[in-house]
Structures are given as C-alpha cells and as structure tokens.
Amino acid sequence: MAIASETCGILPSAHLQRLLDTLSAKGYRIVGPIVRDGSVVWDTVRSVSDLPIGWRDQQEPGRYRLEQTGSQEVFGVVHGAQSLKQFVFAPREPLLQIERSKDGFATRPTLPQSEKVAIIGARACDLAGLTIQDRIFLNDAYRDPYYASRREGLFVIAVNCTRALSTCFCASMETGPRAKHGFDLVLTEVDDSLLIEAGSEAGRDLLSNLCLSTGSEQLSAEAARRIEACAQSQVRRLDHSRLPQALYDAHEHPRWDELAGRCLACTNCTMVCPTCFCHTVEETPDLSHQQSTHTRLWDSCFTQEHGYIHGKNVRPTIKDRYRMWLTHKLASWIDQFGTSGCVGCGRCITWCPVGIDVTEELSALLTQDGRSSGTPQQMESS
C-alpha cells in the first residue's frame, strides 16, 4: 500500500542531487557534513559528491577515526564534533557596537542577518539539542534576538540513525535514534534508497515539489526495523531514573577526586556538547577608545573565570569544575528546564582527549562505594 505522498516519499540515493537543487532553487544555502582533517565538519554543500559518500566513523572514548568502505552510502558517518549549536548559538557573536557620542556613548546592536540555511544530515540527538537550546534562548524569561535571528532561517533535514557508534546512548536518553520532532524533513537511508518524511509545513511543501514516488509500507517497515536495531545495538546507556536527586546526594562521593586526576579541564566536553550554553562577553575597544565591540563567546564551566567572584573563585579545582559540569548537565538542568541537559550523542566521550566517559562516571557516582558498576559491555550482557 502506498503512503500519502505529501508526507512521505522515496528518493533513490543516486538522485539526492534533486533534493539539493530544489533547496538551492528555494534560496537555501545547503550545509552538510564534509570530510575534513580526519573527521566531518559542517560546511557548504553544492553537490552530493561533497557529502562523505562511503565513509564511516568509528568512535571510542578519546578516539575518532574515519574509514572509507567503498560503498555508495551517503550518510554512513554518524557525526563529527559539531552539533547544530554553532548555527544558532554562534561561537563568536558580535552583540553591540558602541561608539562615543555627545551622550557619552551610543550602542548599536549588531544582529546577524537571518540567512536561509538548509542543514542536511542532522541526527536525532542534534535535534534534541536544538530543542533544548530553543527552550533556553527563546522561551525563557528573556528572548535572545541574536539566536532568534539565526534560528529563523534554518531548514533542518534530519537523518535517522541505522548504525550506532560505541559512544552512542541516545536510546537510553529517549532522544533517538529516530528523529521524532524538530525537523522539516527526515531521511532514512535504506541501501540505495532514501525514505523521506516531512515534519513541518515547509517540509511538506518541499516534498510536493520533488514529485517523488510514493513510499511503500515495505520500505517503511525495513527503515523502522533498522532504526530499532540501531537502538538495540547501543552498548552504552545512562540511567537517569534517580536523577536529579541521586547526583545531588553524591556531592561528596570519592569518585570526584579520582575523576579530577584524569580530567584536563580543557573545556572540550562543553564545547562539543549540543546543549551547553555558557558564554562570556569580550569587550574590545580600539586604541583611540572611540569605539568598542561587545562580543559574545562560547565559555565553559571549566574555565578559571567561570566561578570567579571578586577576589575568589568558588570553583578553583578541577574537581569542583567537573562536578559542576556533570551535576548541571545531568541533574540541575532537570530542575531548571524540565529536561536532562544530556541528549546521549556521546560527543563528550569521544572528544575528551583522555576519554572520560560520562555514562561510566555517572554509574560510578550512583554506586555507594564509588566504583563503576562495570564496563558498558558488561552492563549490556548482564
């Protein structure tokens, strides 16, 4: 039986360029994963051949490697270090230009131009991260106009995951591997076909422009089976059932000291996290002190300045800072925003230079004696 064509269709992978062309014709700059420097980064895509065809990523704690399989698989790379965060919460966002004037000074907001950007290849965990950042920057007491301006122009084409990395644990965070919401279109790659579903009005509109052959129940069922298998194959999980309180209660756990011996306080986990939102402002005057720029930069709870209050630091040690990060991410975030700050993407595990694994650390912290309840593999088999 055919599925209604306005919400679902099949595109042979070989014809993916049609989708890109349709997006271009609608005025979108297309951004997708591009192989660079041994990983993938988001960059402008002009042709399907720019996408990482045949590549797959292997990720482990502290280690990332790409390998070429020789296949025609388009979305074999699950993800690189970058989530969608940079497209909305820019790493460096000029906020104000301030000039001396007769009143002392005048401020001019430097809002970014809203650009129509279509991102292809976002994963369920990325969408979950975007939803959380929307909640923080758009739907809190104040609405951030810079974020809003960037967010406005985004068109998101997600890809359902059919292969889990060793570092993935989205299934346990209930954010993936299937993209549930927050996308305009979602693709599932099944051999040489792409099953396309729409998730928004704009997505349905685009889908109707593509005039695709209608989806088949058979292909949908196979896609669903592969997504489910992906969920089942995840070796890591994060047990959040007793959070936030159990982590609040673990404040004096000896594991924090042990962790502090490994943590570099280098900020990488917070930089690659799709939800981390800490930022600082840099004030840059010119030499003549006639103009000054007020710029927002990604910051991290691992920096020295983060816990600074006149003359002292409330979080001087690495132990304090790691505990702040993990407790915020997995516990106090729930009190603040009604959801965990973790989406289970596993980036903080892979991109930690020394491979600290949040799932393992949490499990140890929620155990009385402070020892991990076992390696991920052991947990799975038990």
Place this chain on the structure above:
Amino acid sequence: MAKLEAPRKRPRLAVIKFASCDGCQLSILNLEEDLLALGEALDIAYFPEASSAMNAGPYDIALVEGSITTAEDAHRILSVRQQAKVLITIGACATAGGIQALRNWADVESFKRAVYPNPEYIQSLSTSTPISEHVRVDFELWGCPIDKGQLLRVMTDLVGGVQPRVPADSVCLECKRQGHVCVLVAKGLPCLGPVTRTGCGAICPSMGRDCYGCFGPSEGARKGPGLPPNTTSLARHFHDELQLIPVEVLRRFRGINGAVDPFRNESTVWENKG
C-alpha cells in the same frame, strides 16, 4: 599593578631586548596599520629594532623581550626596571626563560667548547631565567612569538588606564570555537593544547599540527594541587594510549616553556621513567 597616570602626554614606550631571537619585536612591527595607531597613541621612545632614535628613560611602558643568560644582562634588567613604570615581558623567553632554558638541564661549558674555537671569550651564565626571577614584572605576555592582537589589547588597556587582561584558558576552548578538528582525538597526535594557554588563535591545530605549548601552561605557571593544568593526566595519555615512549613524553613538555613549573615538573617525572 602600577597604573599609568591619566595620559596628558602620550605614554613613552621602550622595547628592550635580552637573550632572544627578536621574533616578538617583529610581531610589533607586524601590526601593520595598527602600528601607525600605536605610534599615535604612544611615544615610541626606544625601539632599536625599528628606529635609530634611542631616547633615554624613564619610560611609562617597557616591553621586555628575551631571557637573562649573562651576568651583564642580569645587571641591565635592574636598570630597565628602575626606568619603567610598567614592565611587561613579551614572549616565552622573557616570561619563561625560552627554548634557551634547555641549557638549565645541560653542561653549558661543553656547548661553548663544541661551538666556539675560543670558548674563553664567551661570558655566559649556566642558566637562562625569566625576567620575573630578577625584577618585579607587572604583566606577562606568553607565546613564541607573542600574538600581536594580544599585545594590541594590552596596549589599548594601558592607554585607557585599565588593568590589562588576557585569557588564561586552554587552547582547546579557542580551537573548538573556530571549529577545527581535534588533532589529538582524530589523528592521535600528542597535542599540548589541553594544558596550554590560549592566545595564539589555535594556529597549529588549524594547520593539522599538534600544539607544542609555546604559550605556556594554561591558567599560569604557579599553581596549587588540584588546579589546571593537569599535565599528569595528559602525559599519561600520551604514553599509555598514543604510545609515546618516556623520552618522547619528556620532550613534549621540555620545549619552549620547559623551564616553567607545571611543564618542568612533568618532564622531570618522565626523566625518571626513562
């Protein structure tokens, strides 16, 4: 630190060299159009690298390049300090002793005999030491060479009567802001970025190379237990996971800033493991 008076006159600047390669002074000249603005904001009174006009002190700001490696220089720096309201060291040599501080682990006499036909003419100390071991330093700029943008920021603050500040975070923070792929995680290179102070703009990782720590330890040189930089953990990772042998780990830390505490201590640990 000492503060400049409200500038009625343009502050007088001196740039003074000790044992160094002049690269940091060149960074000043590389400011290009900003150099002209700097020349307007400041009276460049003494800068032999750039100008033959060499006006005597006192100076409002002295930028000091290079480390102390001779008895004569150990004496000269005292007079520089006396003549300068604000003394700022520029670069790894002046701030940390520089690459020439490798001599601190070696026999300088044997170097002299190997290099010079008449080693008796060479008057040199057996160590290379940072300026701060000799006189009070008001502000330190790290790097080999310094970052010209940081230098400009510090000059701008001083001209405006504001205490200068440069970030002490790790290189990783800036590397990730710029969107570079981590060379340690994706290539297995022994990158010192996680324990090295930001300021360079993550130049080496942006070129696919591992950071070699030329901006010195993150969060400064003199630290207590439990504070960054955690060189112990990174060194262990180099050895256990990236398969560096102990002498290679030692060499990572004993480089341009090898004489600075956290790096020096770490290299010493690996000396004993070799």
Place this chain on the structure above:
Amino acid sequence: MTNPYVIHPATIIEKVWEAEDINTYRLQLVDERARQQFRFKAGQFNMVYLFGVGEVAISIVSDPDEPEFLNHTIRAVGRVTKAIAELQPGDVLGIRGPFGQGWPLEEARGRNVVIVTGGLGCAPVVGAIEYLFKRREQYGSIKILHGVKTPHDLLYRERFDQWRRAPDTEVLLASDQPDKTWNYHIGVVTELFEEVAIDPMKSIALMCGPEIMMRLGVPILMRRGIPASTIYVSLERHMECGIGLCGHCQMGPYFLCKDGPVMRYDRVAQWLGRTGV
C-alpha cells in the same frame, strides 16, 4: 522584540565617598524615555557598564519610588570597578537592567523585620532598610544586627546612628577585631541574636553578607523559631548577562541573576555551604 543587551548611558550626578575604595554613584539615565520607563524593586540590580572595559552586576540601593535616580554603591575590587573608581560627576556609565528578584518588602508589610548583615557586603540591604524607614508605620519592630571585622569596616556609621533613633527599632553592632573606640559587642554578628527578643511567627529575616555568616546564622534563627520560609538571603555569584543565559551565576538549580540574588532560605538551604557550588 526588545534587545536585552542594549546599554543605556547614565550620567554620574553625584559621587559619595563611603569608605576606602567604596563610593556611591548617583546615576541618571541620559535618555528621557528610558528614564521615564525605568522601574525597579528594592534589591534588584543593574549591569553597570564602563565604555571599553565591560559590565559588572551592582545592586540598586536607592528608593524604588524615586526611579529617576539610581544609586549604586561600588567597591573597587576588580578590573571594571577599579576603572569606575577613577570617574567623577559628569562622566558617563552605562546601565542595563533592572534584573533579578529583590527583597520581599511587600510580604514583610505588617511584620517585624530582623536584618542581619555582615562585613562590607551590606550595601544591597541598605536600600531595603531605607525603604522600611521611609514607610516606618507599615512595619512592626525593626532589628538591625550588623557585624564587621574591624571598626574600620563599619560603613554608613551615621546611618546606623540615625536608624537607632527611630521608634521601635534596635541597632546592634559587633566587631570581632575591635579597637579601643568600639563601644558595642565584641565578637561575631551571630552572637547578637542572644541580645534581641524575636517573635518568630511575626518576624521576617533578611540576611546579606558572607555565605559563612548565613550558614552559621540561619540555624540560630531557626532555633529561635523563625521558619526557613521567612528567612531571605542575598547571594552572590559571577554574573555576566543578568538574564539567566550566560550560565555563570548558578547555585544548584538556580540562576542567581534571575531567581535571586535574594533567595528564600528554604530553597537554597541544601546548596549553601557545599564546596564548589
């Protein structure tokens, strides 16, 4: 959509010396429209900006019923505040605000008020005290307990004398490193609790000062029968944005810039005194 980051110029109308390195700046917004629209509650703060240097969070200590003038007591301790200390009347600062939750002065109406402050951190509560005295008849008894390390640290000495003379008001001072001129209690502020009569169910307590003072003081107040839900504490963390977005001012699940800086004690009890929070 309003941009919460826009900074409004404000002229320094008056600069009043309070103590070494501490001045009160009386500010007036330059733009008339901004001036007319500006309303705040006692205990709220502004982000105070100095051109080319940056912003700092400073509580507003003037009366909310006279919002055309904004008083900020600023101690020169950091990079921005030291540069501000160089300014004189006629110079221009910037203002972004008001932000945060202030003292529960509405809730306190009709009740006895116990104010406990310590050290140099008492500026945020001075605005509240003045607010109470301007509306003295609306409140029950007022007890002000203030502790300093040395007599030299006693700011607003004249104001304490003035308050002491008000009806149904007690002002008790303590110094733990006194000199010969000190005529008041010798010891720490929490010892003053023994010297005052408190009707616990009719009282509300406002505390401002070092966290250690609150950690030691609150249990004593609670032993005297004051419920944790009527004790309010003013807390301090690094604040950059003022709007709960930059992440620095967290204490447990709270963003002190938007949930605080004044917090009801029972909400923060489990976080106060934890290291690294």
